[in-house]
Amino acid sequence: MVAKDYPYYLVVKRMNCSLEVQTEPCNKRVKPLSRVTSLANLIPPVKAAPLKRIGQTLQRSISFRSESRTESVMPPRPWTRPAPPANTKRRDSKLWSETFDVRLGHQMLSSKEINRQEAIFELSRGEKDLVEDLKLAKKAYHDPMLKLSIMTEHELNQIFGTLESLIPLHEDLLSRLREARKPDGSTEHVGHILVDWLPCLDSYNSYCSNQVAAKALLDHKKQDHRVHDFLQRCLESPFSRKLDLWNFLDIPRSRLVKYPLLLREILKHTPNDHPDRQHLDEAINMIQSIVAEINTQTGESECRFYKERLLYLEGSQRDLLIDSSRILSCHGELKNNRGAKLHVFLFQDVLVITRAITHNEQLYYQLYRQPIPVRELQWEDLQDGVIRLGGSIRGAFSNNERTKNFFRVSFHSSSQLHSHSFQASDAFNKQQWLNCIRQAKGAAEQATRPADETEEYLCL
Numbered sequence: 001m002v003a004k005d006y007p008y009y010l011v012v013k014r015m016n017c018s019l020e021v022q023t024e025p026c027n028k029r030v031k032p033l034s035r036v037t038s039l040a041n042l043i044p045p046v047k048a049a050p051l052k053r054i055g056q057t058l059q060r061s062i063s064f065r066s067e068s069r070t071e072s073v074m075p076p077r078p079w080t081r082p083a084p085p086a087n088t089k090r091r092d093s094k095l096w097s098e099t100f101d102v103r104l105g106h107q108m109l110s111s112k113e114i115n116r117q118e119a120i121f122e123l124s125r126g127e128k129d130l131v132e133d134l135k136l137a138k139k140a141y142h143d144p145m146l147k148l149s150i151m152t153e154h155e156l157n158q159i160f161g162t163l164e165s166l167i168p169l170h171e172d173l174l175s176r177l178r179e180a181r182k183p184d185g186s187t188e189h190v191g192h193i194l195v196d197w198l199p200c201l202d203s204y205n206s207y208c209s210n211q212v213a214a215k216a217l218l219d220h221k222k223q224d225h226r227v228h229d230f231l232q233r234c235l236e237s238p239f240s241r242k243l244d245l246w247n248f249l250d251i252p253r254s255r256l257v258k259y260p261l262l263l264r265e266i267l268k269h270t271p272n273d274h275p276d277r278q279h280l281d282e283a284i285n286m287i288q289s290i291v292a293e294i295n296t297q298t299g300e301s302e303c304r305f306y307k308e309r310l311l312y313l314e315g316s317q318r319d320l321l322i323d324s325s326r327i328l329s330c331h332g333e334l335k336n337n338r339g340a341k342l343h344v345f346l347f348q349d350v351l352v353i354t355r356a357i358t359h360n361e362q363l364y365y366q367l368y369r370q371p372i373p374v375r376e377l378q379w380e381d382l383q384d385g386v387i388r389l390g391g392s393i394r395g396a397f398s399n400n401e402r403t404k405n406f407f408r409v410s411f412h413s414s415s416q417l418h419s420h421s422f423q424a425s426d427a428f429n430k431q432q433w434l435n436c437i438r439q440a441k442g443a444a445e446q447a448t449r450p451a452d453e454t455e456e457y458l459c460l
Contacts, residue, residue, distance in 0.1 A: 116269035191279025209301035321350035
């Protein structure tokens with residue numbers, strides 16, 4: 001494929017840059033909405049550990065690090081040459097007070113009112129940026145890949161989901177916010193606009209629920225040299241702001257979980273006697289309910305996705321507890337005491353130990369041991385150095401670094417004690433696993449307690 005086959009915005013020189021996700025250079029002015037401009041308070045810090053917490057599905061970025069095994073490392077093309085970095089497109093980061101005059105008429109605004117206008121302006125500008133990014137994802141990625149037959153229409157529909165339908169939705173809110181802005185740049189009321197508009201966010205259900213399957217397909221398609229080359233050219237182009245395709249596809253989710261913070265910030269700077277407070281309170285309650293519902297739907301969708309990827313070596317491995325599970329508490333890569341890599345799933349009622357394998361060029365999870373009911377599961381936090389690595393002479397003489405971050409799970413079956421020792425990637429990851437197991441165990445016991453109490457009462 002020659003360069004002229006790409007749209008004008010892809011005709012760029014090749015650059016020697018990494019495919020890793022990179023963030024924008026931190027050269028923006030400090031905004032008063034420090035809690036809003038970052039999702040650090042919503043999304044747990046991402047460690048090197050591959051553990052995925054499902055309990056807060058929307059509040060985290062879907063990284064799928066352990067699935068990266070399916071991606072081939074693309075060797076550099078012989079005809080490519082490093083080129084100077086292209087100028088990265090940057091967005092306007094002006095504050096409301098830098099855009100409009102803080103003196104309305106001859107009266108200087110109070111600091112509280114200035115902060116309120118900044119918060120409203122941040123909401124409006126975020127909508128503008130979101131609309132631009134959604135249109136860019138379609139124009140710079142979806143449409144060219146379809147036109148150049150880099151992916152089929154069916155594959156693109158699976159990866160992009162209902163993204164296009166979100167554009168008019170956010171254009172509508174942006175239009176309403178602009179209409180509410182006075183000629184002097186100030187906005188008096190936004191609460192009633194949000195109360196009227198927020199119900200349409202229900203359409204995010206289908207988009208967010210599709211993200212797990214979309215990410216898996218995108219990772220798989222990156223093994224195709226044409227797809228890899230196209231995405232690399234996009235990443236190296238100024239329009240991408242050094243963000244890859246998945247960053248753009250994940251922007252709607254990250255915007256969704258920002259709304260509660262944005263609205264609380266507006267409410268924080270709204271006087272108690274302001275008529276907008278009641279509507280803002282109502283809007284905050286609405287968005288919290290919407291996010292909670294979408295979070296539940298997305299979690300169930302993720303659970304179904306991984307259940308469909310389980311492969312059973314024999315019929316005895318099938319467990320009704322897996323089939324009936326609607327919640328996947330967490331999952332990720334762990335090692336056993338022989339150093340073998342395993343992928344462990346903690347469903348609401350059963351722990352499933354698997355090995356990740358490639359089948360028909362897709363990633364699947366083959367059951368490695370019999371599933372363990374959570375109700376019968378016991379766990380133990382092991383001190384560093386307790387576990388001896390087996391399987392080789394080398395393991396017997398290994399240094400202490402290889403025996404860190406182990407924990408053990410055990411259960412009784414047919415009057416015999418069975419146990420598995422797992423090694424996490426670090427202490428943080430191990431603690432996450434132990435917390436998940438503890439919570440799942442507590443939830444399983446609480447769910448069965450009423451039935452047990454009723455049975456005991458009937459026996460009496």
